[in-house]
Amino acid sequence: MRRFLFALLLCLPILAAADATVPTKDVDGAHDLPFLKRYEGSYIVNYEQKSFDQFVLPLSVLKKVPDHSDRMNNYVMEPDKKLVAEGRYTRLLYVVPAGRSPLEVVRNYVDEIRAAGGTALYSCKNEACGGDLEGNDHGGGTQGLLEKLYPHERVKAANFTNGNCASTMSISEQRYVAMKLPTADGDVTLAVLVYTVGNDLYCKALNDYTVAMVVAIEPKAREQKMVTVSAAEMARSLTNTGRIALYGLYFDTNKTDIKPESTPALEQIASLLKADPALKVYIVGHTDNVGTQGANLDLSKRRANAVVAALVSQYGVKGGQMEAAGIGMLSPLASNDGEDGRAKNRRVELVKK
Structure with a gap:
């Protein structure tokens, strides 16, 4: 039939x-x-x-x-x-x-x-x-x-x-x-x-x-096209891959001051960490290859420190849940030969401990 x-x-x-x-x-x-x-x-x-x-x-x-x-x-x-x-x-x-x-x-x-x-x-x-x-x-x-x-x-x-x-x-x-x-x-x-x-x-x-x-x-990581990634998406990515790249944290060129438009991303990171007090992460800064390796390593570490400081002072996240690190230009996601690639490389990542 x-x-x-x-x-x-x-x-x-x-x-x-x-x-x-x-x-x-x-x-x-x-x-x-x-x-x-x-x-x-x-x-x-x-x-x-x-x-x-x-x-x-x-x-x-x-x-x-x-x-x-x-x-x-x-x-x-x-x-x-x-x-x-x-x-x-x-x-x-x-x-x-x-x-x-x-x-x-x-x-x-x-x-x-x-x-x-x-x-x-x-x-x-x-x-x-x-x-x-x-x-x-x-x-x-x-x-x-x-x-x-x-x-x-x-x-x-x-x-x-x-x-x-x-x-x-x-x-x-x-x-x-x-x-x-x-x-x-x-x-x-x-x-x-x-x-x-x-x-x-x-x-x-x-x-x-x-x-x-x-x-x-x-093997290719999914590009994070949503600038503000939700806390739930961060949690899923940390569980599945141990990391997530974030592009919603903004700094002026060669500066470490976090710009006001970073607020939505900071709120979601804070929500993630406060919802799971046992979760511990590295806050890892990344740069493109413009400038020297030493300068980029220093800049990426200082930016990661700034994110940790903001989450503690402005959002009440426990400092023991985070550790800042800077990798500079040493772990690109794309070629630095063009601006599109350099933009993908300028990021902050959460890496699960």
């Missing part, structure tokens, strides 16, 4: 923007990850990147969640074990040259990642991964691995184009591996799903081709 109801929906008229074709170049704006090459002869047909996002990697077989269906009337599937990663999100879908199997392609990726020091967290193949072997827009059945890694609501490519067909066609074989890859900036979390697609309609040009989907989460 579930499949019959969904089949009725497929009878509604649809207009194809353009049929799929065997790709001969990458889609506009797409490029490989800097730390992971593509399989030789492949072309990128679908690409998405976000500066900060969350991604959930299954690390065990998908299992049916009782009495839960998704918006496509599929039974919802979830793994017992999973990894939740946050950072810079990149997803690439490559169409691999004809005649290449998912096994051959995935082993090439695994070899490449391991050669760079990476390690496998989990792997599976075909039905052993759990769920249906289907694209990410089927209905009336059971969610599959592709739908968990790339939900249909994220598909932005027009119907029946290569970028759409590469994830919506039926699957005849799949191989999946989740891995960690060390880089100079920290560990990258990687999901590689390689599968063979099939279709006899608008997407048939890709019939029997293999698609390699690579999803990467690179």
Whole structure:
């Protein structure tokens, strides 16, 4: 009955923007990850990147969640074990040259990642991964691995184009591996799903081709775009990451006097510390690279001392909860080559003791 109801929906008229074709170049704006090459002869047909996002990697077989269906009337599937990663999100879908199997392609990726020091967290193949072997827009059945890694609501490519067909066609074989890859900036979390697609309609040009989907989460802190960060947000960040960067504390150039417009930020810091008397933090001053290292170290420490003093004298925070420190220019969050980067580096951080 579930499949019959969904089949009725497929009878509604649809207009194809353009049929799929065997790709001969990458889609506009797409490029490989800097730390992971593509399989030789492949072309990128679908690409998405976000500066900060969350991604959930299954690390065990998908299992049916009782009495839960998704918006496509599929039974919802979830793994017992999973990894939740946050950072810079990149997803690439490559169409691999004809005649290449998912096994051959995935082993090439695994070899490449391991050669760079990476390690496998989990792997599976075909039905052993759990769920249906289907694209990410089927209905009336059971969610599959592709739908968990790339939900249909994220598909932005027009119907029946290569970028759409590469994830919506039926699957005849799949191989999946989740891995960690060390880089100079920290560990990258990687999901590689390689599968063979099939279709006899608008997407048939890709019939029997293999698609390699690579999803990467690179370590990157979320930018604090709200100038006044709430006490609750500070508490969450201190719990989750042990630190938070604040940009709502203002000083004149080369001065340590706190400007009046810093009041909202000071109030939220005070609220955080007074609500949890056991919480102890470092108040850490940071600067850009304008000036000498010695001058910036001194300035950042004096500014941190000024924040501590203001919180004690004006807001009644216990001095024992805070310790001032200055790092100067030694821990930038961005390049100092431009003003935007220098602005990100001029900050005060709370660091949990």
